Amino acid sequence: MLDALRRFPEQRRLRAPLVITFLTLLAVFAGIHLWRQARLAPSAAAPSRPPIEVSAQTVRPETLSQSLEATGALEAAQAVTLAPEVAGRVTAIHFEAGARVEAGTPLVELYDAPERAERADAAARVRFARLQYDRSRRLAPSDTVSRQLLDQREAELEQAEAALQRIDANLAQKTIRAPFAGLIGIRRVNLGQYVNAGEAMATLTALDRLYVNFTLPQQELAKLRVGGDATVRADAYPNATFPARINAIEPIVEPDTRNIRVQATLANPDQMLRPGLYVTVSVAQPVRANAILAPATAIQTSASGDSVFVVRNGRAELTRVTIGQRRGDSVVVETGLGADDIVITDGQIRLQPGVPVRVVGPDVASTPQ
Template sequence: MKKTIFFSLIGLVVLVILLGGIKGLQIKSMIAQGEQMAPPPTPVTTAAVNSARWSMALTAVGSLEAVQGVTVTAEISGKVTRIEFEAGRAVARGDLLVQQDVSTETAQMRSAQASMELARLNLKRARELLPENVITRANFDTVEAAFKQAAAQVDTIRATIAKKTIRAPFAGRLGLRQVNLGQNLSEGDPIVVLQSMDPIFVNFQLPQQELALIKRGLTVNVTTDALPGETVAGRITAINPVVDRATRNIRVQATMVNPEEHLRPGMFVRVAVALPTIREVLAIPATAVLYAPYSDSVFVVEPAPADGKAGKGSVVRQQFIRLGEKRGDFIAIASGLKAGEVVVSTGAFKLRNGQPVVVDNSLAPDFTLTPKPEEG
């Protein structure tokens, strides 16, 4: 009985060892097959690293400012009797905005004009009598002075009426109304903001070391989030003669046409000053770059090594690079690539170093230096 149990246990152990050996051989075979199996190549679009001639540009951030801008205020105290403008409308120079009460001045004007007319007649008679020595020269001077005083009184009242008749000092666009009908305005009370919109200034600052590169007349290209995909051109019209002591920057002003008034004073803009100097750069599509805090990189497409698992196809190699200026859909490469190399232009984020790929540019996007977004 004991011998039977003993032999049964031995047989069971042998069976377990045999099954374990068979399973181990199967796993080893599967591992070997997995090592020999290459993943299918990933389709990618590519672009060549091309040498291009780019005009140099100085970039900065700036803000827009009206060529003429003012808050129209009351010059003298008075009650508002008429409001002749609508908020947000364009006005011409001299258009009536607000009329203050001038009833008292109008009455005073009639009296002053009557006094001036009487003084004029007296002066006329005095001129006729003076050559005949009917009146003395002193009397003539008194009559003449009386006429001038009467005329001055008329001019004073007329100036008061003009100050209470508030007109647009220049052509532009009005802001929000800040007065109401019947309101008593004091001297200096705001009425409405008036801004000249076309042309418009853009103010920006450049480092002092760039002073030798800039001059009046250079083209300035301005972009803003308010006009996506559009570039507005202008020209440098003024360079501040004083360098800021705190920042060592110099303030520059450019003027741009703004017929549709899409650009408004106070807006933030990006500025690029086009310089006449041309330089050679290596450019690739900006979509090819993998941006990272430690270093930016691209994937270079190369023939697969002869002893590799990718066969005779292509593989990608991650290459770290240093970036330069961005222009349109392209970005300049300061170092890390050579002309003629081919990089993955889209979808680089899904690749890994050494991964087999197949090039398919049938759906590759068109890259340009002056992209224009399609209208939806």
């Protein structure tokens, strides 16, 4: 009994820290519970949150002209590199770099004295063969000349004429002429220079009509047709547009890119455009009625998609949207918005769904509060 009494104070000392810890935890949990109850309980004295000031704009249906946009390059409808068919020494140059020439104009002449001498000999043979044939033909009715001799004279005449034509063809190869009217490029040959067959002398380009080649994604195939209208814009002339017309659509889709090659023609009477220029092509599409356009600043892009804040009953409501083409400072909204919706264009960074807002600025005629 005495031993038990002696151990009692020691047991009390051991239990005291446990009791204190338990009471402390109980007090903490009670405080947390009371704090949560105080937050959830409505308080008439607590001040209401003031609305956040934002800029907004009312979206309304518009009639929208549509087009397919692509980047293309210009190509001459007629362009050729001038080069001789045979080798020879340049004896005459009849053009200046940058000059305009007409079709058939002699441009470069090669040394042709041997061919001209051969032609004179061949022409003499033709004249003699023709005299022989004419004499035999006059004597044939009187049987002075046999039919066999007459046929022989006729064959000799034909052979002489063929030889003359062959020499004329060789002479024609010694003169390089313009195959069509156009603009001569930079000269690459000099007087007295020996040139080989196929060696470039200059370029000749017709600039009055050009091709524009461009590609579009395969999903746009149904929107293309031969004869469709297009508009061409070039960085060299930012304030000018050039009308074009689709003349060909490649029948095979490119296997690597799944794009469709398209070619259009455009008139270039003032020769403002040049082959090789990169241009922007707009292929006209049917006008779209009741299109919804929203300011580009209203669109918020995230990993989950595009969205906008819409003002409804004085509060900000986050709405998912599907966007289409960009038109200047606006974006076509395919789904998610309707006519007369009020979209917030500035101040979205401070917003959470459901917070009260107050629209400031002249873009909205009337805003529900």
